[in-house]
Amino acid sequence: MASFGRFLARRTAQGLFVVLGVVTVVFALRYVTPGSPVDFIAPLDASQATRRRIADARGLDDPLWLQYVTYIGDLLQGEMGYSYRSRTAVAPRVFAKLPATLELAVAATVVAVALSIPLGVVSATRRHALPDKAATLFSLLGISTPNFWLGVMLVILFAVQFDVFPTSARPVGFLETVGNLLVVAADGPLVSTAWPLVHLDRLVLAAPLDASGFVADGRTWVAHLFLPAVTLGTYFTALITRLTRSGMLEQLGSGYIRAARAKGLPEALVRYRHALRNTLIPVITVVGLQLGTLIGGAVITEAVFAWPGLGTLVIDAINNRDWPLIQGCLVVIGTGFVVVNIAVDALYARLNPQVME
């Protein structure tokens, strides 16, 4: 007997194993790349004694297994070391960039799911009609278009030619926008872009409620988020439309649908209650598998729109060979992937309890 809780526990255990693997790979990557960390940390004209001291202080001469254990221990305490470049702690910088990337990924997913499932259903139920042809063409274009190019073209069209949207940047975030509703306290803003993002000690509920800041910031936030979200969401909209269409066609042709129609169930019930539900199961599997593409897509979308998220951070870190920062980003990205994947699996198990066996 497999219960949902048990299934979740097993998936979490597997997930932890994958996270450990991610951490191991990230740890190992540093040792297969040329150059000693001391070269990055020490000044160019540092004496042998100075170099020695740096190596000692950071445990760089310890046996590899000890460094590995220390690394994992640090990570468990939320420690990711210090950037070579800016000499600041890595963890706060990485976590401070997380909301921007999450906003982008969530917005793209919402756009994709909201558009693609109705599109796929219409396409399948009115096969070979005009909407089907349009949806099929759109989804073929969508899965074949590199999203960074789409981003550049959208900027040229909507920001340069017609000044409808801003070209780039993210002046305000979601948290700051919502923070407006709660209050602005005397000793600084409630939400900031540096870690810790939220200063709860500054929280004083304002009365009367003033929504003008919220509305103004909300407009700016949506305006800046719109083009990046469309850029990132297009591939997924196209992919899910394609999958929903083919899945619906397969389901609508199967025996239980004919039986349901034969016994006189209303067509809407047949389509949405029976066929769509079974269509969504494989769709969710593929979407889960494509999460890596979503994160990779977010990285390049951020590069196009100068969106200050994890992607911009990791590209900068790689260009600077800033090892601790690269490692921090990779660990957070890998862990995020695992967490979302477990969530997708849980949703999957809810829809199709057979997989819990």
Add this chain to the structure above:
Amino acid sequence: MPRLAPRRWLSALTGRLSPRTLRNLRSEFRASGLAKIGVLLVTLAVLMAVFAPIIAPWNPTTQDRENAQEPPLGFSYTETQVQPGEDGGVVNETVRVNATVTHPLGTDGLGRDMASRVVYGARTSLIVGISGTLLAMLVGVPIGLISGYYKGRLDDALMRTADVSLAFPSLVLAIALVGLFGQAAVAVPDPLVVTGAAAAIRGAVSLPGGLTYPTGMPETFTLPGTVILVVGIVNWVWFARVARGEALGVSEEAYVTASRALGGSDRYVIARHVLPNSTTPILVLATIQVAAIVLLESALSFLGFSGATLSWGFDIAQGRQYQTTAWWIAAMPGLAIVLTVIGVNLVGDWLRDALDPDIEGEGGGV
């Protein structure tokens, strides 16, 4: 004990398609207009890549600042130029910049011919796309077959490795690896140019309207070495998963048990029975992967990590600098990517419809 000659391993890997499979492919091709469009687009891209020095109207690297930012055919724009006036002052003069037949797709910010750059860009995309896919296949398929055939602990270990590998998005992993190990861009001599074949053919062709073919195409071609390796390595998982699934299914079949009972070694059984059964899904997956890797390469070139300077992604990046004045610099190479990837995807759809393998839409884009 039966043994398999090396030649048979090779033919099993490249896929000896059965007569029935070939028949399906043919009839599906005849029935489907989209399949024909796909094959046409892919053929065009391959021709551009192979015969670039013959097809390209100009040398793609020759700069001509006098004619920079020329629009593509059918477009024109006005520009304000500062001219020296009569009495030593300056006069603002409005000049209309028209398209010319010599540069059908316009020129870039340095006056290089966009059409030639688009033709040459096909080389980078297709070489990386095809060799990256072959590499991913060579790594992934054996791992998947072994994993599915032997099952048990080995299978668990290999599949958990695959899970870890999947937890890094391919683009992020590729950027990290290229950033760390360098680009290893290799200049390969262009056989059509160094043998003089391109110049001879171009000299023999006469163009209408008094146009002449310039000679002197680039003698070498830059291959992004690390990118080929990296895209191959980061995409092995997809092949491993498909090969494993097939191996799991086949290894339970009675004929496999019979083959083993007759004394067939594991190697023999895998090569003779398991691998040939998985060629169809692997073939379909390989097509999807070519599309995914072409997109991945363009993304890496766009971000400046690949080291290739004649690449569609690279040109889109430089087109961004001219986004307020010359949209076509970014638009043209992007259209080339879209058309090529549509072609590959349509060929993939054709194979999938004809061969009906049981795989999900794996691979992913950028």
